[in-house]
Amino acid sequence: MQTLSSPDSSTSFDMDDWRSGYRSQPNEYAYEISDIEGTIPADLEGTLFRNGPGLLDIGDQSVHHPFDGDGMITSISISQGKAHFRNRFVRTEGYVKEQAAGKPLYRGVFGTQKPGGPLANAFDLRLKNIANTNVIYWGGKLLALWEAAEPHQLDPNTLETLGLDYLNGVLKPGEAFSAHPRIDPGRDRDRTGVSGRAADQPRLINFGVKTGLSSTITLYEFDLKGRLANTHRHNIPGFAFLHDFAITPNYCIFFQNPVSFNPLPYLVGTKGAAECIQFNAKQPTRAIIIPRDGTRSIQTIDLQPCFVFHHANAFETDGKLYLDSVCYQEFPDLKGADNYLEADFSQIPEGQLWRFELDLEKRTSQASCLIERGCEFPDLNPNHVGRPYRYLYIGVAHQTQGNGPLQAVLKHDLATGQEELWSYAPRGFAGEPIFVPKPGSTAEDEGWVLGLFYNAASQCSELLILDAQHIAQGPIATLKLPHHVPYGLHGNFTQGLVITP
Numbered sequence: 001m002q003t004l005s006s007p008d009s010s011t012s013f014d015m016d017d018w019r020s021g022y023r024s025q026p027n028e029y030a031y032e033i034s035d036i037e038g039t040i041p042a043d044l045e046g047t048l049f050r051n052g053p054g055l056l057d058i059g060d061q062s063v064h065h066p067f068d069g070d071g072m073i074t075s076i077s078i079s080q081g082k083a084h085f086r087n088r089f090v091r092t093e094g095y096v097k098e099q100a101a102g103k104p105l106y107r108g109v110f111g112t113q114k115p116g117g118p119l120a121n122a123f124d125l126r127l128k129n130i131a132n133t134n135v136i137y138w139g140g141k142l143l144a145l146w147e148a149a150e151p152h153q154l155d156p157n158t159l160e161t162l163g164l165d166y167l168n169g170v171l172k173p174g175e176a177f178s179a180h181p182r183i184d185p186g187r188d189r190d191r192t193g194v195s196g197r198a199a200d201q202p203r204l205i206n207f208g209v210k211t212g213l214s215s216t217i218t219l220y221e222f223d224l225k226g227r228l229a230n231t232h233r234h235n236i237p238g239f240a241f242l243h244d245f246a247i248t249p250n251y252c253i254f255f256q257n258p259v260s261f262n263p264l265p266y267l268v269g270t271k272g273a274a275e276c277i278q279f280n281a282k283q284p285t286r287a288i289i290i291p292r293d294g295t296r297s298i299q300t301i302d303l304q305p306c307f308v309f310h311h312a313n314a315f316e317t318d319g320k321l322y323l324d325s326v327c328y329q330e331f332p333d334l335k336g337a338d339n340y341l342e343a344d345f346s347q348i349p350e351g352q353l354w355r356f357e358l359d360l361e362k363r364t365s366q367a368s369c370l371i372e373r374g375c376e377f378p379d380l381n382p383n384h385v386g387r388p389y390r391y392l393y394i395g396v397a398h399q400t401q402g403n404g405p406l407q408a409v410l411k412h413d414l415a416t417g418q419e420e421l422w423s424y425a426p427r428g429f430a431g432e433p434i435f436v437p438k439p440g441s442t443a444e445d446e447g448w449v450l451g452l453f454y455n456a457a458s459q460c461s462e463l464l465i466l467d468a469q470h471i472a473q474g475p476i477a478t479l480k481l482p483h484h485v486p487y488g489l490h491g492n493f494t495q496g497l498v499i500t501p
């Protein structure tokens, strides 16, 4: 067990160990997990759905970046102290065609090219909807999400692909629907908005972006049954790389990163689209604040330049708007490495958690760093999304300074600054931690933190269950899979949804 008092180590991991978590997993499994250390809590009941790249190569060609890997869904269903595992690839059009051909037929957004050099790639601007970023159960549907196109619907029991889903006619074919929906818990007792406009019932809120010289953001709110409750569209100037957003009872908030897009290398076939993004350190990051009711105009506030993929949470209090976000000093690309497996961590900026205080009246902002240690994938108690909250859970590097792979889970107390950490270094590697409240709980941190980790010692993955009130004590249950799941991206735990094998 490691705690915050552990000495710093620049050798908290071995590069070959880290790389071994990026092997393709071509197999599809379904079984009851039998190798369990510790005890699964009896009242933990539901299904953890996760998404991420399952294939890191197609035929004998490696992807240029894991973000180009085909989406593979993992479900771990937990009930009465037992757990059932299943994984399955999303049968996207691209996956089916490429598996039949045994080679890449599409260019990846993050630099994967078709065989044959620039000539074979120039002016091929087709997007492969790889459905690899997130998976969420809402309105009776399980949806695999990828931000530049429509979702794929899956059977929650078998993870079988049912086809593209247009959300009952809300989306047009090919229309973007982000991989970062937010669920507003919509509880009356949690009404803290300045005008108390929170919906009474939970809502799924999401957006889609169309970008170029200027950009269009479309916002959607869905009720519990998956019916569209509200939608509105806004134009903003400039190119917009918007991966995530945050919500409060009154607002949706985006950070427009200070980046520009030079499409030439993409058009002529030498680079992927995302490799043509350039960070402009002299431009501010712009907060875009959109009222959720869609009737009032949007506001913008300039912030210090930084690059943000993920927001932890936002809330309104004392007439101010607060945002907690993982910020990079610049766009964290591979810094010239030909291959992501050769990436030099010391050359790539680490994510740090910052709090932004926005004054909507004065249009001013203040920022302070809350977590300096390299971090990514924030989560919190789902009942506090968009509301004041005290506890944040996040994947962190083992060492306190500089960049490194995520190897630990950190709990940060936003009221006291106190931190509790459990690290799986040197041979364990962390994914996104997901907080699950204990049924009937009253304390915000009463519940569990679930994380699908990779153990390089066994070359297999493990689902770790930690008691959120005693993170430093390490997992109370370790569910050992007899194979690995490549490092994933995002997922969700659906409480009460149990999949019977």
Ligand code: CO
Pocket: 180, 243, 244, 309, 310, 490
């Ligand atoms: Co994300």
